[in-house]
Amino acid sequence: xxxxxxxxxxxxxxxxxxxxxxxxxxxxxxxxxxxxxxxxxxxxxxxxxxxxxxxxxxxxxxxxxxxxxxxxxxxxxxxxxxxxxxxxxxxxxxxxxxxxxxxxxxxxxxxxxxxxxxxxxxxxxxxxxxxxxxxxxxxxxxxxxxxxxxxxxxxxxxxxxxxxxxxxxxxxxxxxxxxxxxxxxxxxxxxxxxxxxxxxxxxxxxxxxxxxxxxxxxxxxxxxxxxxxxxxxxxxxxxxxxxxxxxxxxxxxxxxxxxxxxxxxxxxxxxxxxxxxxxxxxxxxxxxxxxxxxxxxxxxxxxxxxxxxxxxxxxxxxxxxxxxxxxxxxxxxxxxxxxxxxxxxxxxxxxxxxxxxxxxxxxxxxxxxxxxxxxxxxxxxxxxxxxxxxxxxxxxxxxxxxxxxxxxxxxxxxxxxxxxxxxxxxxxxxxxxxxxxxxxxxxxxxxxxxxxxxxxxxxxxxxxxxxxxxxxxxxxxxxxxxxxxxxxxxxxxxxxxxxxxxxxxxxxxxxxxx
Amino acid sequence: xxxxxxxxxxxxxxxxxxxxxxxxxxxxxxxxxxxxxxxxxxxxxxxxxxxxxxxxxxxxxxxxxxxxxxxxxxxxxxxxxxxxxxxxxxxxxxxxxxxxxxxxxxxxxxxxxxxxxxxxxxxxxxxxxxxxxxxxxxxxxxxxxxxxxxxxxxxxxxxxxxxxxxxxxxxxxxxxxxxxxxxxxxxxxxxxxxxxxxxxxxxxxxxxxxxxxxxxxxxxxxxxxxxxxxxxxxxxxxxxxxxxxxxxxxxxxxxxxxxxxxxxxxxxxxxxxxxxxxxxxxxxxxxxxxxxxxxxxxxxxxxxxxxxxxxxxxxxxxxxxxxxxxxxxxxxxxxxxxxxxxxxxxxxxxxxxxx
Numbered sequence: 001x002x003x004x005x006x007x008x009x010x011x012x013x014x015x016x017x018x019x020x021x022x023x024x025x026x027x028x029x030x031x032x033x034x035x036x037x038x039x040x041x042x043x044x045x046x047x048x049x050x051x052x053x054x055x056x057x058x059x060x061x062x063x064x065x066x067x068x069x070x071x072x073x074x075x076x077x078x079x080x081x082x083x084x085x086x087x088x089x090x091x092x093x094x095x096x097x098x099x100x101x102x103x104x105x106x107x108x109x110x111x112x113x114x115x116x117x118x119x120x121x122x123x124x125x126x127x128x129x130x131x132x133x134x135x136x137x138x139x140x141x142x143x144x145x146x147x148x149x150x151x152x153x154x155x156x157x158x159x160x161x162x163x164x165x166x167x168x169x170x171x172x173x174x175x176x177x178x179x180x181x182x183x184x185x186x187x188x189x190x191x192x193x194x195x196x197x198x199x200x201x202x203x204x205x206x207x208x209x210x211x212x213x214x215x216x217x218x219x220x221x222x223x224x225x226x227x228x229x230x231x232x233x234x235x236x237x238x239x240x241x242x243x244x245x246x247x248x249x250x251x252x253x254x255x256x257x258x259x260x261x262x263x264x265x266x267x268x269x270x271x272x273x274x275x276x277x278x279x280x281x282x283x284x285x286x287x288x289x290x291x292x293x294x295x296x297x298x299x300x301x302x303x304x305x306x307x308x309x310x311x312x313x314x315x316x317x318x319x320x321x322x323x324x325x326x327x328x329x330x331x332x333x334x335x336x337x338x339x340x341x342x343x344x345x346x347x348x349x350x351x352x353x354x355x356x357x358x359x360x361x362x363x364x365x366x367x368x369x370x371x372x373x374x375x376x377x378x379x380x381x382x383x384x385x386x387x388x389x390x391x392x393x394x395x396x397x398x399x400x401x402x403x404x405x406x407x408x409x410x411x412x413x414x415x416x417x418x419x420x421x422x423x424x425x426x427x428x429x430x431x432x433x434x435x436x437x438x439x440x441x442x443x444x445x446x447x448x449x450x451x452x453x454x455x456x457x458x459x460x461x462x463x464x465x466x467x468x469x470x471x472x473x474x475x476x477x478x479x480x481x482x483x484x485x486x487x488x489x490x491x492x493x494x495x496x497x498x499x500x501x502x503x504x505x506x507x508x509x510x511x512x513x514x
Numbered sequence: 515x516x517x518x519x520x521x522x523x524x525x526x527x528x529x530x531x532x533x534x535x536x537x538x539x540x541x542x543x544x545x546x547x548x549x550x551x552x553x554x555x556x557x558x559x560x561x562x563x564x565x566x567x568x569x570x571x572x573x574x575x576x577x578x579x580x581x582x583x584x585x586x587x588x589x590x591x592x593x594x595x596x597x598x599x600x601x602x603x604x605x606x607x608x609x610x611x612x613x614x615x616x617x618x619x620x621x622x623x624x625x626x627x628x629x630x631x632x633x634x635x636x637x638x639x640x641x642x643x644x645x646x647x648x649x650x651x652x653x654x655x656x657x658x659x660x661x662x663x664x665x666x667x668x669x670x671x672x673x674x675x676x677x678x679x680x681x682x683x684x685x686x687x688x689x690x691x692x693x694x695x696x697x698x699x700x701x702x703x704x705x706x707x708x709x710x711x712x713x714x715x716x717x718x719x720x721x722x723x724x725x726x727x728x729x730x731x732x733x734x735x736x737x738x739x740x741x742x743x744x745x746x747x748x749x750x751x752x753x754x755x756x757x758x759x760x761x762x763x764x765x766x767x768x769x770x771x772x773x774x775x776x777x778x779x780x781x782x783x784x785x786x787x788x789x790x791x792x793x794x795x796x797x798x799x800x801x802x803x804x805x806x807x808x809x810x811x812x813x814x815x816x817x818x819x820x821x822x823x824x825x826x827x828x829x830x831x832x833x834x835x836x837x838x839x840x841x842x843x844x845x846x847x848x849x850x851x852x853x854x855x856x857x858x859x860x861x862x863x864x865x866x867x868x869x
Contacts, residue, residue, distance in 0.1 A: 348746060353742070353743065376732055
């Protein structure tokens, strides 16, 4: 790392940045300074104002008040084009790549006109070698893993010689091995004098990578710290504003008979870049949590759709819920057997963004207490929504808001609460705490553990290994539509899981997959 | 310089209520300029278009007669549009409904059962014709906008063939029209001496039933969810296929009912043209009414007014009938723009200005 004295003049300095949306003050007088070559963490819960601040810095939105100083000079950034011209680069959490184009083409389209494909190709080689970002210029993007796609985004920024690189939750789609690789690259960049603003909620990473961190809460800076001097627990407490307990497992879960049995489930890929499922075998017993790890895009959403009944299997006995074969019956009838489901996407899949929470209860409760002979019982729906809001500590701007008005964490609490309040015998949940703040994540994990403790079977599909190691009793890894053996969590190591996630352990996996 | 629409964080209820009023005023101002550019007095045009029809009892009845098919069809279309399915072929479903009902009228001679049976056939004809694009969509993934629109021309040409060929009145001096329907095959008037037939009652019933279905039933929520978040609808266990078939059957059925009501209650026989484009204008009506049943009722009266005003303007001011359609378009544009401006604000962005 470059040795930069903190008293040196900062590369970029935000002074009193405020952003108001109507009554909401998303950023409230934020001060932040980043030195050249510094890796600076920006921490905060969802809704703390991180994305607003970054968008202001990257010229996507304009601040209501405040000043941005670039090398001590005030600048006004009214578009990302200007921000890039100044020397800012940003790698977004969601990649913006064309699946059908090659790596080099994807990089070329994002650059200004004076770049041709040949220049891109040669520069790409230089940068790849310098920073260990291995990329084949002629591979089509859809054949690449998430880690490789992220490298494209990073290289794309680096080609423009940025002075400050902004990374938004960069490790959320990476395996532990890929993440470590990224950290090495970032250390090198920093040593070469490129400053990095690193947005994350994974505190261990921040402690590994950064020497300074700014913590936001409710749109304000609550602390500026050296993350290496504080424990992850301390930092989390600063983010949330109170102490976060650990998930209580209570008594070890005692399995009592199979609630979900999946046998020889195969399914063709749904779309062009979908993932086929091959010969999935899985048992979830009453009273236990079964975790399914894997890198995004390896068949998790397909497995969820097959278990929920959004896509039907060919054979009825491929999926058995509570003793009934139901591979060919739809989601509503599976719910009637006592199953409940929480998909990955909160907005648009689990909930309708523009509908009120009371209406959103209808999505999974339509057949039960909130309707009678085809008519909606509006009052019952409102009561149910209120009960969920209370039981799961959902913070809402008013009594019955539209789903999209809730922050990610609060909506996720609502969506999970909506299913748990039905006391399901089987709960299948895909990415339960994806993009959710630490406080909400803890509450959700606790609710899952408690549900299993009361004798329900829970299947958790997650990319977050820490989460699975924390809550699951048994665990398996999905890779390219195949599921590894399901083993008790204490028989897994993170390294073993990582190898399965990359498909390297597949040969041994096949032996004990029976 | 470019400009973009950004959503307002809060939407003022006052602005929401005032929006349609301002939209109307703006539409009238624009239409006034057009009339003035055509060398006529905008004030005289306003007089003829709006004030005269509203002050004349005969014209007021005519208003109901014209609003009836518009309201019936637009109510049906609102089922489709809410669920985000684009049935552009109501005109064709209207024609086929009228044809199937009229077939019974032409084949029978009296009987109390004839009229109800004609109405049922009208609904059935429209519904089945509406199910063709729905089936093509669910089975083969064909875009319903194209198929429903093209089927309009098929229906119109079929009508044309029938009234010039097999169904032509042999004693009709070779005019392309069918015989006049029996009294038993004529939709009764609501009151003697009036011009308003029972179709108006059907339209009112459709409005009330639809208000209940869309606002209070699971089926109504299903349509809303399918339109607003199709993936959530599938997650809720609502089959997209069944929803598609249902909304096309409903909107086709109501268009068919409008068709047979118009032919048996208003025209009294089949002729090459049985609609001044009600099926297409109803799309405007549905959106003018914001897909809300009561809104559609009001919008159908407003648009009917432009039809009647347009006819008198043609006679009295020698203004072309096309102006009426232009005005309907201007009105829709103004209403949609007003709605957009209530929920969004315009931001002008000057390059490099940073303002």
